[in-house]
Amino acid sequence: MGTVSKALSLLAYFTHGRPEIGLSDLTRLSGMNKATVYRLMGELQESGFIEQADGDRSYRLGPEVLRLAALREAAVPILSVSRRVLKDLSEETGETTHLSLLQGSQLNSLSHAYSPRHATRVMMDDAEVLSYHGTASGLAVLAFAEPEFSETILTAPLPRHTADTVTDPGAIRTLLDAIRQSGVAQSVGGFEAEVHSHAVPVFGPDARVIGALAVAAPASRISDAQAAEIAAALLRAGQTLTRRIGGAAPAHYPQQAAA
Amino acid sequence: MGTVSKALSLLAYFTHGRPEIGLSDLTRLSGMNKATVYRLMGELQESGFIEQADGDRSYRLGPEVLRLAALREAAVPILSVSRRVLKDLSEETGETTHLSLLQGSQLNSLSHAYSPRHATRVMMDDAEVLSYHGTASGLAVLAFAEPEFSETILTAPLPRHTADTVTDPGAIRTLLDAIRQSGVAQSVGGFEAEVHSHAVPVFGPDARVIGALAVAAPASRISDAQAAEIAAALLRAGQTLTRRIGGAAPAHYPQQAAA
DNA sequence: AGTATCGGTTCATTATTTGAACCATTGGTT
DNA sequence: AACCAATGGTTCAAATAATGAACCGATACT
Incomplete structure (x- = not known):
């Protein structure tokens, strides 16, 4: 070093x-x-x-x-673009939304938006480190990352954040397969109890995953119908964000899922 | 090094x-x-x-x-606090406002807000380097910086940005004295032609100047009455911003000017 | 008075950085 | 096709900068 x-x-x-x-x-x-x-x-x-x-x-x-962050944004305006997408998505779903980006081997939350619709909301901080196996964002990234990267994460010890955290690598691999099919990751109380979150991957110009867009809601508020709505809205918002930052989803990403 | x-x-x-x-x-x-x-x-x-x-x-x-910028903002929320102040000030004055911060010996624009009132506006970029002698923000900073710092700037060659740039160190020292009296700096076309800007210093916790808050307008729109209004609004906004970020104006700063 | 912190400093030893020269590729010119 | 002038990248002996154990003065607590 x-x-x-x-x-x-x-x-x-x-x-x-x-x-x-x-x-x-x-x-x-x-x-x-x-x-x-x-x-x-x-x-x-x-x-x-x-x-x-x-x-x-x-x-x-x-x-x-x-100063550097302002310049980075001028060159690659992911955050400013994401703010609009986050705002629209949180208005559409009525829930808290957030964007996280892959930085090195770490996934960081970087921007978020709240919806005024409900009095109870999931609160977010920027620049927080997200767990890969415990959050929907983390799972969304793992599902579409290079296989070696995912394996590196899955073979390392996986801390149990809550009683509901899935920590068995085999079980997680099964989850990832399902996410690759549907395009949307889900996690209920895996990082914080009572938080139900959905997430979709965001892709860069070379079709590699660069982060995730997520919706987080109190678990008690989410019915199956609402989960489906959120998933659909997320897929649309994720594709919008990927496109606006000049990215491209890989060929195997389920483009037309959920109209 | x-x-x-x-x-x-x-x-x-x-x-x-x-x-x-x-x-x-x-x-x-x-x-x-x-x-x-x-x-x-x-x-x-x-x-x-x-x-x-x-x-x-x-x-x-x-x-x-x-990530680092998000953490810095969490620890010292100058930008997020300034965004509100900038927004209010641009609404009040109907003109473009911006905040610049002293970083090392360089003054950088870091945040700005536009007013929808007029079709013609002064446009701003973030993370741009500001001239000390050519901008109102620069003059506001120089007027309240340590004397040695100001002298270092004034004794170095001062580029002429426009036909109206004041480049004589003596003339600038006289300007600085006036700024120390009134608390507000002014520059007409000193950096960009046709831009009339006003600025006030922003102070940190140790009562040292850390940057400047400015209003920039097309020169043709600014009458004497409007200049006075802008100066008054700026003084108020500057004091608000300094206070909200936990700063304090030095004893010699004209606190009660322009009610 | 004793002691355990703290931030900061010293200087001989050690390990890293440095830079001139060298490769491999690419793109334009003759 | 041969040539030239760029580009990004690499090598290795020589020069320079980084290191760390010990030390200092200050503060706070026992």
Whole structure:
């Protein structure tokens, strides 16, 4: 691992639950030498990727990432395009919708929309890591990812998030086959209890899966009829999003399913 | 300059006008050795900061920056807070508004809002570099920045963007004094001809200037009365934004100006 | 007074980065 | 078809930068 990768890997320790990290904590988290962490953080700070909080001297993400994200969006406007699609989809279904993107081997939630229709909603955060086997989005991605990638995920230990999480690799492979048939993944309470979510894959220009579009609703609200409606709406929205970002579904993706 | 800074400095060559860069171009732009650039870009790619376009092999910003930006916003929600302020301000003034933030020694536009009131509007891009001496935002920042910083900017060569750009450091110092008095900066056609813009500084938690909030309008539309209205609205909006992001104006900032 | 944190610093040792030169391909010119 | 000038990518000895154990001063708690 080069020095640059090491420095950038430090950025991965910042999450919603841990937005600021002190030098000693970061040293422990990363397992690197304190002097090394200190110097790397200094360089990240010079470049604006990191800044130090005013009170204590703990580190947090800096303003430079905003500039880069704005440029990325200008070049590849996935998020801005997705916002419209998410909004329309949440209005159509009356439920919370969200988009997640594959970043390296990690699936991250990146954008979401709520519907005002119901008082109870599934709440979402952006930049959260999604479980592959526990979420509909994760299953949708696995079903259409390269087989080696899916196998790597499935052969690693699969944590049990709730009582309903499916953790048997064999059972999941069966699920994935069904998803490949229908084009829509489903998960009931696999990550958070009482959350019923549906998801479809989103494809990039080379017809490879780049993420997933999902609808998440309180489980008690979802009848079979509603599930079918959501699935149909998702398939349409997924195809729209894939097309608008200049992507293309692979030939084997069930294009005409559910009118 | 450490290896990490070198790698990150490569990211700075990506702009709106140049969203994709090939290896050879990047080598020329950066002045580094080709092998060095190649290896650094490889590391940035592994971390998801860079990805390679499908067709040719040129580089562009990767999806990882989106995740970091979402986390930064969760920790320090300047952009999301500013969007409301910008929207209200553009509705109130009927003109285009934008927020720019100081990143290192560079001032970048990062968020904007349009008003539907007029058919002709000043158009904005996010993640564009703003001139200090040619824009109202730049002047607002200079007026309230550390004196050494302002002097560094003013003693460097000041490019003439339009026929109306003020490029004499002495004249600019006089302007800055006036801005410190009124709290509002103004520039007519200093960066783009026919654009009349007003701007106020935005302050961080340590009462240091972190950016500027601006209103930009076609010069022909701005009468003295309208300029006064815009200035008043800007002062109010600037104070709101500074407060909402947990910032504080310095004691010498004209707080009560224009009720 | 003692001790266990914390952020930050030092400097000889070590390992990584560097760059000139080299390949293989592609696309345009003669 | 031969040539030239690009491109992205690769090699390896030499130069440089990264590393880590130990140390410092400050703060807070026992």
